[in-house]
Amino acid sequence: xxxxxxxxxxxxxxxxxxxxxxxxxxxxxxxxxxxxxxxxxxxxxxxxxxxxxxxxxxxxxxxxxxxxxxxxxxxxxxxxxxxxxxxxxxxxxxxxxxxxxxxxxxxxxxxxxxxxxxxxxxxxxxxxxxxxxxxxxxxxxxxxxxxxxxxxxxxxxxxxxxxxxxxxxxxxxxxxxxxxxxxxxxxxxxxxxxxxxxxxxxxxxxxxxxxxxxxxxxxxxxxxxxxxxxxxxxxxxxxxxxxxxxxxxxxxxxxxxxxxxxxxxxxxxxxxxxx
Amino acid sequence: xxxxxxxxxxxxxxxxxxxxxxxxxxxxxxxxxxxxxxxxxxxxxxxxxxxxxxxxxxxxxxxxxxxxxxxxxxxxxxxxxxxxxxxxxxxxxxxxxxxxxxxxxxxxxxxxxxxxxxxxxxxxxxxxxxxxxxxxxxxxxxxxxxxxxxxxxxxxxxxxxxxxxxxxxxxxxxxxxxxxxxxxxxxxxxxxxxxxxxxxxxxxxxxxxxxxxxxxxxxxxxxxxxxxxxxxxxxxxxxxxxxxxxxxxxxxxxxxxxxxxxxxxxxxxxxxxxxxxxxxxxxxxxxxxxxxxxxxxxxxxxxxxxxxxxxxxxxxxxxxxxxxxxxxxxxxxxxxxxxxxxxxxxxxxxxxxxxxxxxxxxxxxxxxxxxxxxxxxxxxxxxxxxxxxxxxxxxxxxxxxxxxxxxxxxxxxxxxxxxxxxxxxxxxx
Numbered sequence: 001x002x003x004x005x006x007x008x009x010x011x012x013x014x015x016x017x018x019x020x021x022x023x024x025x026x027x028x029x030x031x032x033x034x035x036x037x038x039x040x041x042x043x044x045x046x047x048x049x050x051x052x053x054x055x056x057x058x059x060x061x062x063x064x065x066x067x068x069x070x071x072x073x074x075x076x077x078x079x080x081x082x083x084x085x086x087x088x089x090x091x092x093x094x095x096x097x098x099x100x101x102x103x104x105x106x107x108x109x110x111x112x113x114x115x116x117x118x119x120x121x122x123x124x125x126x127x128x129x130x131x132x133x134x135x136x137x138x139x140x141x142x143x144x145x146x147x148x149x150x151x152x153x154x155x156x157x158x159x160x161x162x163x164x165x166x167x168x169x170x171x172x173x174x175x176x177x178x179x180x181x182x183x184x185x186x187x188x189x190x191x192x193x194x195x196x197x198x199x200x201x202x203x204x205x206x207x208x209x210x211x212x213x214x215x216x217x218x219x220x221x222x223x224x225x226x227x228x229x230x231x232x233x234x235x236x237x238x239x240x241x242x243x244x245x246x247x248x249x250x251x252x253x254x255x256x257x258x259x260x261x262x263x264x265x266x267x268x269x270x271x272x273x274x275x
Numbered sequence: 276x277x278x279x280x281x282x283x284x285x286x287x288x289x290x291x292x293x294x295x296x297x298x299x300x301x302x303x304x305x306x307x308x309x310x311x312x313x314x315x316x317x318x319x320x321x322x323x324x325x326x327x328x329x330x331x332x333x334x335x336x337x338x339x340x341x342x343x344x345x346x347x348x349x350x351x352x353x354x355x356x357x358x359x360x361x362x363x364x365x366x367x368x369x370x371x372x373x374x375x376x377x378x379x380x381x382x383x384x385x386x387x388x389x390x391x392x393x394x395x396x397x398x399x400x401x402x403x404x405x406x407x408x409x410x411x412x413x414x415x416x417x418x419x420x421x422x423x424x425x426x427x428x429x430x431x432x433x434x435x436x437x438x439x440x441x442x443x444x445x446x447x448x449x450x451x452x453x454x455x456x457x458x459x460x461x462x463x464x465x466x467x468x469x470x471x472x473x474x475x476x477x478x479x480x481x482x483x484x485x486x487x488x489x490x491x492x493x494x495x496x497x498x499x500x501x502x503x504x505x506x507x508x509x510x511x512x513x514x515x516x517x518x519x520x521x522x523x524x525x526x527x528x529x530x531x532x533x534x535x536x537x538x539x540x541x542x543x544x545x546x547x548x549x550x551x552x553x554x555x556x557x558x559x560x561x562x563x564x565x566x567x568x569x570x571x572x573x574x575x576x577x578x579x580x581x582x583x584x585x586x587x588x589x590x591x592x593x594x595x596x597x598x599x600x601x602x603x604x605x606x607x608x609x610x611x612x613x614x615x616x617x618x619x620x621x622x623x624x625x626x627x628x629x630x631x632x633x634x635x636x637x638x639x640x641x642x643x644x645x646x647x648x649x650x651x652x653x654x655x656x657x658x659x660x661x662x663x664x665x666x667x668x669x670x671x672x673x674x675x676x677x678x679x680x681x682x683x684x685x686x687x688x689x690x691x692x693x694x695x696x697x698x699x700x701x702x703x704x
Contacts, residue, residue: 152583197370244474
């Protein structure tokens, strides 16, 4: 009876032990999705790839989920050292080898990304010693995925700050407009940046006095939605439904005579786009 | 009753305090803004005088080396004045013309410094500019008179800007600067070509008409045959005429623009909800390539891809059949849904008018001589990029890596095959 009771007492202890082990063992073989991961990819698979490459000492860049050249060369070097086909793409064989020779502390990585902290994920160094601070805690209750989604994979020359500012402007100026109209507003900002008559930075264009109503009435500080951000990404990738416009206005509310004198191109939603 | 009086008195007092506090804050902001504007205006005025002096100084020298410093100063000052002017609430017509003039002056000085503009030509242009800047300086003093006075706050500036009857002094000044731009820095042939390409003004194909545009849309996007479609034309004073097709098919809403001449697709964009499924990138790329082939874009090659939360953006560039060089200025971008690979966007605006490429020698290029020790050439091919005069040049397109301070950086370089000049260099993330 006593033995039975001792066994019974051990059961919760074992269960706790198993649970602790399960939680402390880094994500295993099935952590990656089935996707091949190559240059241009973005998201959680890339975060894991970068973390594992860093664990094995091949990657010294930022773990940000963007598969750029830094990740590409690191992966090729890994493939070379482990006798895998060298193509810079993380396919099934490469991922399997990576998983077998590295660890991935998903919670550690995702939590630090969510908190906006500077950190590394090298093997052989205690993780707590690899967090270098940074971040303002503004992420608050956000999950890592939400934070990762806030950055974007952009063409060279554009930053996350540009995206944020343009998304704010698009949302403040055109949130009730069709998607095409939102992309067109973002394109007008970019057309101005390239135009000799306007400042040559995104912020310079947006904050030019009285250039945008949303700046004048403070609506630029509203939190933009995903649709506005997507519109900005399309414009940055080259789409311009305004057909090269550098101005637009709402004919119902516009008071300036001057804006009516500009050559009109097309009307999208409530806005007339012009040269 | 006493309670009611107490509550009312309390409310009135709170409102009075709030109102006083808000008014004080506004007053402080107005003063700060007024100070900032006056500072920018003063600085722009001082820099304008310096700019005029530098333009005169550069005309002193026969020796190109001696002219380098004033050329640099012209470029720097024109850029700084642009910054100051862009932050001021001045007459819009004037600001745009003045910004344009300063950009042209700065770019011209930069080109003249490198010898890209013959001396007699820049002497003539900058001689005109010196005279015009002197005249402008007087007009500017007259227009800004009174703006430096403490009593002229931002409210007055904004009221003038929003007035239905703009101040004639500023309107005249804007007109004068426009004349200076046209006389001092007329567009070069390459700039004309660049503008023409952007405007698509001179397409020589036959007009396709409204039905032709609709037919072209259905031919390229047969899936939308049953969609509700609305076709309209560009406004009469648009820089180039086009048809604007808006359509809706269930949850899909989109537009497609086609040039009136030739019915070339300018761009298409469709909005629809995207599911959580994820198609492999290789399948996405194949779908984009299949679409481009079916649509008749047969001289394009894949260049790069970018994944975002629900979409892939893929870039393709034209390959010149004579040299095999990639013409980056003649590109097409395709947007696809990650869930099923549906083409949700095509941007072919830059592809319609092909770049005018001229034959160019390809001189031997030795990377070992060209690069410092430790630089590794990862790939080499041919590509075209515009030089400072906006002429497309054939280049060695190189991806190189170099380890600096424990970090490996990747560079993309474009080296002119004839002159060996580096026309483009960027660090890739």
